[in-house]
Each structure stands twice: as C-alpha cells, then as structure tokens.
Amino acid sequence: MLDRRLNKILSVFEGEKGDLISILQRVQEEFGFLPEDALAAIAEFLKLPPSQVFSVATFYDYFHLTRRGDHLICVCQGTACHVRGARDILEMAEKTLGIKSGQTTPDFKYSLDRLACVGSCALAPVVLVGDDVHSKMTMKKLKDVLTTNRDNKESETG
Amino acid sequence: MKKPAPRESSKSFKIDSPESLQLFKKSIVAGESATGKEVVICCGSGCMSSGSEHVREAFVSESKQQGLEDEVTIKRSGCRGLCVRGPIVVVDPDDIFYQYVTKEDVPEIISETLLENRVVEKLLDEDPATGKKYLHEDDIPFYKKQKRVVLKNCGRIDPTSIEDYIKVDGFQAVAKVVSRMTPEEVIEDIKLSGLRGRGGAGFPTGIKWETAGNAPGEEKYIICNGDEGDPGAFMDRSVMEGDPFSVLEGMMIAGYAVGASRGIIYVRAEYPLAVHHLSTAIAQCADLGLLGRDVMGSGFDFEIKIVKGAGAFVCGEETALIASVEGRSGQPRPKPPFPAIQGLWGKPTIINNVETLVNVSRIMLNGAEWYSKIGTETNKGTKIFSLVGTVRNVGLVEVEMGTTLREIIYDVGGGIPGGKRFKAVQTGGPSGGCIPEELLDLPVEYETLANVGSIMGSGGMLVMDESTCIVNIARYFLDFAQHESCGQCVPCRLGTKQMFKILKDITKGEGNPQDINTLFYLAEAVKAGSICGLGMTVPNPVLSTIKYFRDEYREHIHEKRCRALVCRSLISYHIKEYKCKACLKCLQACPVDAIIGAKWQVHEIDQTKCVKCGTCMEVCPSRFSAVECVSGQVIED
Numbered sequence: 001m002l003d004r005r006l007n008k009i010l011s012v013f014e015g016e017k018g019d020l021i022s023i024l025q026r027v028q029e030e031f032g033f034l035p036e037d038a039l040a041a042i043a044e045f046l047k048l049p050p051s052q053v054f055s056v057a058t059f060y061d062y063f064h065l066t067r068r069g070d071h072l073i074c075v076c077q078g079t080a081c082h083v084r085g086a087r088d089i090l091e092m093a094e095k096t097l098g099i100k101s102g103q104t105t106p107d108f109k110y111s112l113d114r115l116a117c118v119g120s121c122a123l124a125p126v127v128l129v130g131d132d133v134h135s136k137m138t139m140k141k142l143k144d145v146l147t148t149n150r151d152n153k154e155s156e157t158g
Numbered sequence: 159m160k161k162p163a164p165r166e167s168s169k170s171f172k173i174d175s176p177e178s179l180q181l182f183k184k185s186i187v188a189g190e191s192a193t194g195k196e197v198v199i200c201c202g203s204g205c206m207s208s209g210s211e212h213v214r215e216a217f218v219s220e221s222k223q224q225g226l227e228d229e230v231t232i233k234r235s236g237c238r239g240l241c242v243r244g245p246i247v248v249v250d251p252d253d254i255f256y257q258y259v260t261k262e263d264v265p266e267i268i269s270e271t272l273l274e275n276r277v278v279e280k281l282l283d284e285d286p287a288t289g290k291k292y293l294h295e296d297d298i299p300f301y302k303k304q305k306r307v308v309l310k311n312c313g314r315i316d317p318t319s320i321e322d323y324i325k326v327d328g329f330q331a332v333a334k335v336v337s338r339m340t341p342e343e344v345i346e347d348i349k350l351s352g353l354r355g356r357g358g359a360g361f362p363t364g365i366k367w368e369t370a371g372n373a374p375g376e377e378k379y380i381i382c383n384g385d386e387g388d389p390g391a392f393m394d395r396s397v398m399e400g401d402p403f404s405v406l407e408g409m410m411i412a413g414y415a416v417g418a419s420r421g422i423i424y425v426r427a428e429y430p431l432a433v434h435h436l437s438t439a440i441a442q443c444a445d446l447g448l449l450g451r452d453v454m455g456s457g458f459d460f461e462i463k464i465v466k467g468a469g470a471f472v473c474g475e476e477t478a479l480i481a482s483v484e485g486r487s488g489q490p491r492p493k494p495p496f497p498a499i500q501g502l503w504g505k506p507t508i509i510n511n512v513e514t515l516v517n518v519s520r521i522m523l524n525g526a527e528w529y530s531k532i533g534t535e536t537n538k539g540t541k542i543f544s545l546v547g548t549v550r551n552v553g554l555v556e557v558e559m560g561t562t563l564r565e566i567i568y569d570v571g572g573g574i575p576g577g578k579r580f581k582a583v584q585t586g587g588p589s590g591g592c593i594p595e596e597l598l599d600l601p602v603e604y605e606t607l608a609n610v611g612s613i614m615g616s617g618g619m620l621v622m623d624e625s626t627c628i629v630n631i632a633r634y635f636l637d638f639a640q641h642e643s644c645g646q647c648v649p650c651r652l653g654t655k656q657m658f659k660i661l662k663d664i665t666k667g668e669g670n671p672q673d674i675n676t677l678f679y680l681a682e683a684v685k686a687g688s689i690c691g692l693g694m695t696v697p698n699p700v701l702s703t704i705k706y707f708r709d710e711y712r713e714h715i716h717e718k719r720c721r722a723l724v725c726r727s728l729i730s731y732h733i734k735e736y737k738c739k740a741c742l743k744c745l746q747a748c749p750v751d752a753i754i755g756a757k758w759q760v761h762e763i764d765q766t767k768c769v770k771c772g773t774c775m776e777v778c779p780s781r782f783s784a785v786e787c788v789s790g791q792v793i794e795d
C-alpha cells in the first residue's frame with residue numbers, strides 16, 4: 001500500500017538531490033505525515049544517506065514524523081495576533097483539547113499547532129480550523145468554536 | 159459575465175514580438191463590454207477571511223437572476239490594503255468604493271448601483287468626525303497619503319488573467335528591454351534609479367546585478383525571495399497573490415540583464431494562494447510565448463519555476479534559501495563568496511525580494527529618471543508596510559520613502575482606536591526594534607531607522623498602545639528567534655535561548671537586578687559571534703526596548719508590576735463588591751470554576767484557582783463593569 005502510493009509520487013521525479021524537499025512535501029500531502037519507511041525509501045531513491053533525509057525532515061517545521069489528527073487547529077502567533085492576546089488563546093486551546101501545541105489527541109481527531117501570520121492581521125487574533133479562519137477570537141469564542149467543532153464532528157461520525 | 163478576451167483564441171496565438179504585444183492589447187480593449195460595468199471583489203487574504211468569496215458568489219448568482227450576466231463583468235482582485243474594512247467591493251466604471259459588504263447587500267448594489275446608477279450610502283466610508291462620506295478610493299484618507307507604485311495593480315486587476323495585466327501595460331517593460339536595450343543599459347538604468355533591495359538590507363540592486371552580470375559562467379540564476387518570514391508581515395504575499403505577473407516581469411528583466419535563463423520563485427509553503435496564482439501566471443505566460451525560448455523574438459530564453467519552502471524563517475536568508483532549494487537543511491553559510499558570484503549549484507545567482515522585482519518592472523516601464531524623483535536623496539521609491547497592531551486602519555500601505563512614522567500611523571493608519579495612548583512602533587519584525595513616541599517624526603529611510611536601533615526590514619510595522627507590555631514584546635521576539643535559530647553558531651543558538659529565559663523570568667516576576675546587564679552582554683555576544691543576519695539582528699528587539707523603555711523593565715524586576723496589565727504572573731482579577739449585581743455571567747463563563755457566588759450573592763474570585771484568563775472581565779456586562787485587573791498593588795476585598 002505504502003509502496004504503491006510512494007512509488008507513484010517518486011515516479012514523477014528524476015532522482016536529483018535537489019528534489020528532496022519537494023518529494024517530502026508531496027509525500028506529506030499524500031500521507032498526512034512522513035512515515036519512517038517512506039523516509040528510508042526516499043533516501044534509497046535519491047542515493048542519499050538516510051541521516052541526511054532525516055536531518056532535512058526534522059529541520060523544517062512543515063514536516064511531521066508522526067500521524068496527525070483529522071482536524072488541524074492552528075492558533076496564529078503572528079505579531080498582530082500576539083498583541084491581541086494570541087498566547088492566552090493558545091494556552092486555552094491547549095487546555096481545552098488536553099494537548100500541547102504540536103501534539104495530536106490520542107483519538108487522532110485533533111492536532112494543535114501554532115503558526116506565524118496568516119495575513120488576516122486586521123481580524124486578529126485568528127484561529128484556523130482546517131481552512132476556515134475564525135477571526136477576532138476571544139476566550140469565549142474559542143470555547144464555542146472548539147466545542148461546536150467537537151459536537152459537529154461527533155454527531156457526524158456518531 | 160463577459161471575459162475581456164476569449165482565452166481560447168490565445169492558445170494558438172503567440173506574442174512573438176513587441177508589435178504582437180501591442181496588437182494583443184488592442185484586441186483585449188476592443189473585446190471589452192461596452193457598458194464598462196464591472197464589479198471588482200477583493201479576494202486578498204484579509205477580505206477572504208471576512209467572507210468575500212460568499213459575496214462574489216452572490217454577485218454571480220444574483221446578476222444571472224437579474225439577467226445581467228452579459229453586461230456586467232464580475233471579477234476577483236488581489237488585496238486593496240484596507241483589510242480591516244473588508245470585504246471590499248468596487249463598482250466600475252464610476253469607481254465606487256463599498257466596504258463591509260455582505261452577501262445580503264448584493265441585490266441592493268445590483269439594483270441600485272448597477273441598474274440605476276445610484277449609490278448605496280450605507281456601504282460608503284464615512285469620516286467619523288464630520289460624517290462626510292467618501293465615494294472613491296482616492297478620496298479616502300487611508301489612501302490619500304499613500305503612493306501606490308508597487309501596489310498599482312493590486313486590487314485592480316484579476317491576478318489570474320494575463321489579459322487584465324496586459325491591458326494595464328503589462329509586459330511593456332520587458333518588451334522595451336529585450337528589443338531596444340543591451341543588458342548593460344538595463345543595469346545602468348537600475349543603478350540610476352537608485353533602487354535598493356526591499357528584502358531588508360537595502361543593498362543597491364544595480365550593483366548586485368552588475369556583479370552577477372560580470373561573473374564568469376554561462377549558467378546563471380534569478381531567484382525571487384518570497385519567503386516572507388517576518389511573523390507580522392504580508393506585503394510580499396499580497397503582491398504575489400494580487401499581481402503575480404509584475405513579479406514575473408521583474409524576474410524576466412533581471413534575467414535579461416545578468417544573462418540568466420532560469421528563474422526560481424521561492425515561496426513560503428503557508429502561502430497556497432500565492433503559489434496558485436504564480437503558477438497560473440507562469441502557465442499563461444508560457445502559453446503566449448512570453449516565457450520559454452526566444453522571448454519576443456529577441457533571442458533571450460527564460461523559464462521560471464516555483465519552489466515551495468517548508469517553514470523555516472532562516473530560509474529567507476539568501477544562502478540558507480539556496481541550501482533549501484538544493485534540497486538541504488536551510489543553514490546559512492558565511493559570506494563571501496556572495497551568491498552573485500557563487501550561488502545556486504555554485505553558479506552566479508541573483509536573489510531579490512518580491513517587492514524589489516516589482517519595482518524593477520515599474521522602473522523599466524516608466525524610466526529611471528521618473529523613479530529617482532520619488533523618495534529622498536538616498537532612499538528612492540516607495541515602501542510597502544503591513545500596518546498592524548493597535549491602529550485603526552490595519553492593512554497594507556505603500557508610502558513614499560521619507561514619509562514620517564507619524565504620518566503613516568496617524569494620517570494613513572487613522573491613529574490609535576479606543577482613546578488609548580500610543581506607546582511604541584516596532585519595525586522590521588524579529589530583526590528590528592521598538593521606536594518610542596519622541597521619535598515619531600522620523601522619516602522612514604534605511605539609515606534613519608538603523609540609527610535609532612531598529613531597521614526598515616521587509617516592512618512589518620507593529621503599532622502598540624499602552625495596553626501592550628514592552629517586556630512581553632521583547633520576550634515574544636526572542637521566543638521566535640530562539641526557535642528559528644538554525645543552531646550552527648553557538649552564540650546564536652544558546653544566547654537567544656538564555657535571553658529568552660531571562661525575559662521569561664522577568665515577565666513572571668522572577669527577574670533580578672542583574673538581568674538588564676546580562677541581557678546587554680548576551681546581546682553583544684550573539685551579535686558578534688553569529689555568521690548570518692539572523693544572529694546579528696535578533697537582539698535588536700531587546701536592546702531597543704531596554705534603551706527606550708528601561709523603566710518598564712525596572713518595574714517588572716523591582717516592583718513586580720506590569721503597567722500594561724499583560725504579564726499574567728504579575729496581575730490579578732478582582733470583582734468589586736459594590737458593583738457586582740450577582741448576575742452569574744462570569745461565574746458560568748469561568749473555565750476553571752474559580753468564581754464563588756450565587757444568585758443574590760455577590761461574586762468573588764478564588765485567587766488560588768484563577769488562571770488569569772480574563773474571561774470574567776470579557777463577559778461582565780459593560781453597564782456593571784464590576785471586574786477589575788490590577789498589578790503590583792494590594793487589593794482590599
């Protein structure tokens with residue numbers, strides 16, 4: 001399964017060293033994270049030592065080596081959001097979901113992340129749930145967003 | 159809806175000479191709808207998050223319903239800058255500027271403005287003091303003091319339509335360059351214009367190009383730096399999203415001037431819309447023969463590809479960026495050799511910022527002399543800032559170099575809302591500094607800002623009022639710096655960590671009197687012992703805040719007081735007994751059940767449970783205002 005999906009991605013590349021980051025990006029798009037087996041296979045494909053592939057995969061914030069949640073909640077920590085209390089919002093989100101930023105809930109429903117500036121500074125502070133931008137967040141709104149999201153998802157699945 | 163020119167026809171058609179470009183432009187103008195009626199909906203990131211896509215859909219379906227689809231063109235545009243008033247809709251030909259448009263307003267705009275030529279008053283901008291309404295963009299104070307050179311097309315053209323770009327003189331500059339000028343003449347013009355790099359350092363673009371042009375070797379590269387790492391800046395993003403063709407045109411001119419046939423745009427992975435618009439633009443250019451072999455019959459070949467970043471601030475630094483494009487970890491290397499001599503794959507490489515390259519297109523279109531008349535003696539042209547923080551008109555502004563900070567913040571930005579006092583303005587993001595009120599009359603130039611301990615940077619401008627804690631801001635930027643240091647240089651890796659730790663302690667009320675000196679000492683060490691611009695500049699936010707706001711540091715350290723009421727360990731919330739009406743609002747809202755009380759029983763906060771999130775203050779009805787927040791003083795309950 002992994003092999004087939006991975007080979008399909010690799011087949012578009014010619015195996016040049018400069019392709020490493022683009023390959024990792026495509027693999028992450030496909031699998032949602034970078035499975036360890038995939039990293040080894042990529043190293044072989046590019047004729048690079050696995051250590052170099054791991055070093056690149058861990059250097060960049062964009063890449064994740066563990067499985068992520070179905071829903072990604074991102075709390076913007078850009079300057080505009082920061083001066084409007086984004087740190088409190090992040091802490092509250094951590095508390096509500098019971099995980100730290102960068103982590104995933106044990107049921108793989110949610111991952112929480114911080115990110116820098118989504119360009120919606122006029123509406124600061126903002127929280128992204130998937131692709132939806134929730135603007136002018138307050139503690140109360142955050143609670144509503146997180147709980148309605150939870151309920152919706154639960155009723156959808158249950 | 160009518161498209162200006164049918165795209166099908168361009169499939170076989172190639173623009174293979176400057177003359178054919180003129181012909182193509184004429185055919186677009188001839189094919190325009192006779193009424194000239196156009197609805198332009200801003201779909202920049204700001205307006206999008208306010209729901210402009212719903213507004214656009216409403217326009218499409220409503221105009222169909224009213225049978226107007228052949229008379230009215232409905233198009234998306236890039237950012238108009240006034241993000242705070244979004245979604246913004248402009249109705250042409252009369253250039254009527256509507257703000258805060260919702261989809262419910264759409265039927266009225268169509269029946270009133272488009273059909274009856276009447277204005278929908280309630281959607282116009284209004285001067286809060288005089289009640290005067292503004293009909294056109296140019297009348298609105300926010301735009302009046304701006305000079306839109308780089309942002310000229312942003313918000314006016316459809317960024318996914320090459321026809322729209324060609325209509326506003328698109329590719330005329332590159333046509334002129336490849337058909338009538340030698341590479342040396344182009345470089346000479348850029349030198350004459352006085353253009354300096356907008357990526358932060360302000361290095362003269364012409365000199366950089368000359369170096370790469372003279373460097374030996376057949377293979378050279380042009381890289382457009384669209385990494386935009388400053389966490390409060392969205393200028394380059396808006397330009398790439400709103401006017402991608404101008405970026406491509408600038409790169410083509412650079413390629414011709416230095417003899418490069420390959421261009422790369424390095425874009426942050428977090429900017430999917432920019433990637434989408436740039437790739438669309440590249441494909442449309444290739445379709446028309448504007449990119450590829452023998453551009454406009456001149457013998458000049460040029461191709462452009464996009465490389466997506468992977469989320470590392472340091473990759474904005476040019477040598478780290480090159481490492482990243484080569485598929486390695488983004489770690490900078492010492493300079494020299496400079497990339498202009500030895501860059502990507504060891505070949506001479508020009509790295510220019512997005513805004514720099516758009517400036518190049520404008521200069522080659524209008525002439526170096528025209529450009530050199532804008533700005534000041536040593537700082538030519540304009541600069542875009544993303545004006546954010548506690549300022550009324552949050553958004554994207556472009557002003558002539560030499561405009562004062564006060565003019566930007568008060569005339570363009572509309573001043574500080576909510577009757578609060580201005581405290582400081584931070585320019586240059588993590589590499590910049592905080593500038594206090596006394597220095598607001600400073601003209602914006604590379605040197606003046608550097609002289610007061612800040613930098614121009616790429617254009618982040620954060621306005622802060624008295625409710626912002628200066629120590630907390632320094633801590634914020636150092637947190638960012640310690641996280642983003644690539645780790646090669648020990649002083650940068652460990653120094654920023656220690657500085658962050660000290661600042662964290664100070665904001666937690668655990669600072670000690672030596673801290674300020676230690677911070678100074680560490681800052682100097684980090685600056686001196688780092689190989690790249692990150693380490694050399696990230697102490698700036700700390701140094702500048704100590705320089706201008708030492709008192710606030712002292713209060714935190716000695717009095718355990720945060721006057722802005724931001725640092726949580728130093729504040730406490732209380733309910734004023736005589737004001738509390740026991741309405742239960744806060745009691746129910748408190749996330750940790752720290753509020754004691756009941757109906758008819760005045761509420762009280764259990765300080766041992768309180769996590770100081772401020773929810774109680776947020777929900778307490780303003781007519782009661784029973785919750786107060788204090789720092790550094792004893793409260794009598």
Ligand SMILES: Cc1cc2nc3c(=O)[nH]c(=O)nc-3n(C[C@H](O)[C@H](O)[C@H](O)COP(=O)(O)O)c2cc1C
Nearest residue numbers: 355356357383386387474475476510511514691692
């Ligand atoms: C830590 C660091 C981050 C940088 N980030 C950016 C960036 O996001 N965008 C940019 O254009 N330049 C950035 N630069 C500046 C680039 O190294 C380079 O000077 C610039 O892209 C050159 O283009 P210009 O001459 O057009 O300004 C950064 C520099 C440093 C040291």
Ligand code: SF4
Nearest residue numbers: 646647650688690693
């Ligand atoms: S100064 Fe910092 S970011 Fe720059 S190379 Fe050294 S460790 Fe890396």
